[in-house]
Amino acid sequence: MNHIIPEDYANSTYNTDAIHLESIQLIINEKSSYDLIVDLGFGDGRVTRKLSENLLHKHVVAIDVVPEMLAHAVANSSDDTSIEYVLQDMSVPWLELSPRIRQLESKVDLLFSNVVLNYMSNKRQIMEIIGRLLSSDGLFFANIVIFKDLTENKQLLDSMFDERQQQLLCQSIDRQFNDWKQSIIDNKFHIKQFKLMSDNEIMTRKQIIDFMPVLVECYAIYYKDRHHFDTEVKGDRFRDLLFNTYFSCLTVGESVTETNNNNNNNNNQSVMMSWKQFLADNTIHEMQLSWHFVRVMAYNQ
Numbered sequence: 605m606n607h608i609i610p611e612d613y614a615n616s617t618y619n620t621d622a623i624h625l626e627s628i629q630l631i632i633n634e635k636s637s638y639d640l641i642v643d644l645g646f647g648d649g650r651v652t653r654k655l656s657e658n659l660l661h662k663h664v665v666a667i668d669v670v671p672e673m674l675a676h677a678v679a680n681s682s683d684d685t686s687i688e689y690v691l692q693d694m695s696v697p698w699l700e701l702s703p704r705i706r707q708l709e710s711k712v713d714l715l716f717s718n719v720v721l722n723y724m725s726n727k728r729q730i731m732e733i734i735g736r737l738l739s740s741d742g743l744f745f746a747n748i749v750i751f752k753d754l755t756e757n758k759q760l761l762d763s764m765f766d767e768r769q770q771q772l773l774c775q776s777i778d779r780q781f782n783d784w785k786q787s788i789i790d791n792k793f794h795i796k797q798f799k800l801m802s803d804n805e806i807m808t809r810k811q812i813i814d815f816m817p818v819l820v821e822c823y824a825i826y827y828k829d830r831h832h833f834d835t836e837v838k839g840d841r842f843r844d845l846l847f848n849t850y851f852s853c854l855t856v857g858e859s860v861t862e863t864n865n866n867n868n869n870n871n872n873q874s875v876m877m878s879w880k881q882f883l884a885d886n887t888i889h890e891m892q893l894s895w896h897f898v899r900v901m902a903y904n905q
């Protein structure tokens with residue numbers, strides 16, 4: 605994956621803190637103590653620190669693939685010596701994982717992962733790895749983003765992409781939901797909770813600008829050819845489609861209405877604001893992001 609800047613990530617996502625705090629509470633409700641915890645995809649590290657502060661444990665192994673994330677998390681980890689940060693791409697097969705990760709086989713009491721597994725295109729493979737890492741009766745807890753189906757807004761889509769491009773855009777919510785569920789069942793987990801959740805966040809202008817590259821990057825998994833995604837897909841039209849699918853205006857300021865009216869004068873299509881128009885319009889201070897995720901709580905057997 606392309607690199608996400610840790611500071612931008614941290615700034616753009618602090619509104620979602622309620623989600624991981626609620627998750628930690630659900631984990632505590634199961635059991636308050638876990639000897640060995642893995643946090644898969646620690647990002648800026650603040651969720652890992654919260655796990656460490658709130659759960660009784662001996663050791664936390666925090667894993668991420670981006671070196672800048674590791675440097676940022678280590679620099680901000682205060683004096684919590686129970687957290688070990690490890691750089692590892694978890695999207696590779698078991699035998700390609702580093703010896704440090706494979707050493708954890710059957711030893712992990714809690715494998716936690718907040719909004720990370722959605723970056724893995726091979727769901728079966730990552731669930732197999734998680735199954736191997738967990739001890740028997742070990743708890744797997746994850747919040748996995750379910751991407752919006754960009755092909756849903758037909759009006760918007762038809763005006764932006766031809767038929768061949770549309771087929772490449774993404775998978776339906778049902779398909780993502782069912783594929784995750786099946787790969788968990790196939791790996792013989794006992795599912796305690798598997799639930800589709802929705803969330804709405806008010807984001808500031810700066811947060812939206814910082815968050816857009818994170819959102820664009822999420823869709824890279826649908827393209828086998830990274831070069832094709834970087835050069836042909838993630839251009840202006842793709843950004844416009846993403847922006848309009850995920851964000852909506854809270855209070856439509858005069859300038860936004862005017863911009864949209866001007867834009868749609870000729871064809872009376874659904875209200876749409878391009879990413880460039882948003883960037884140019886400093887009167888838009890906030891917008892609402894709406895997104896879905898699946899919450900999984902499952903025990904290894």
Ligand SMILES: C[S@@+](CC[C@H](N)C(=O)[O-])C[C@H]1O[C@@H](n2cnc3c(N)ncnc32)[C@H](O)[C@@H]1O
Nearest residue numbers: 645646647651668669670693694695718720723
């Ligand atoms: C959206 S952030 C979530 C960070 C953190 N869990 C949180 O809740 O704030 C996703 C993180 O997953 C990491 N990640 C993505 N793909 C990964 C992979 N294949 N192996 C390990 N980490 C990965 C990214 O580097 C990023 O830090």
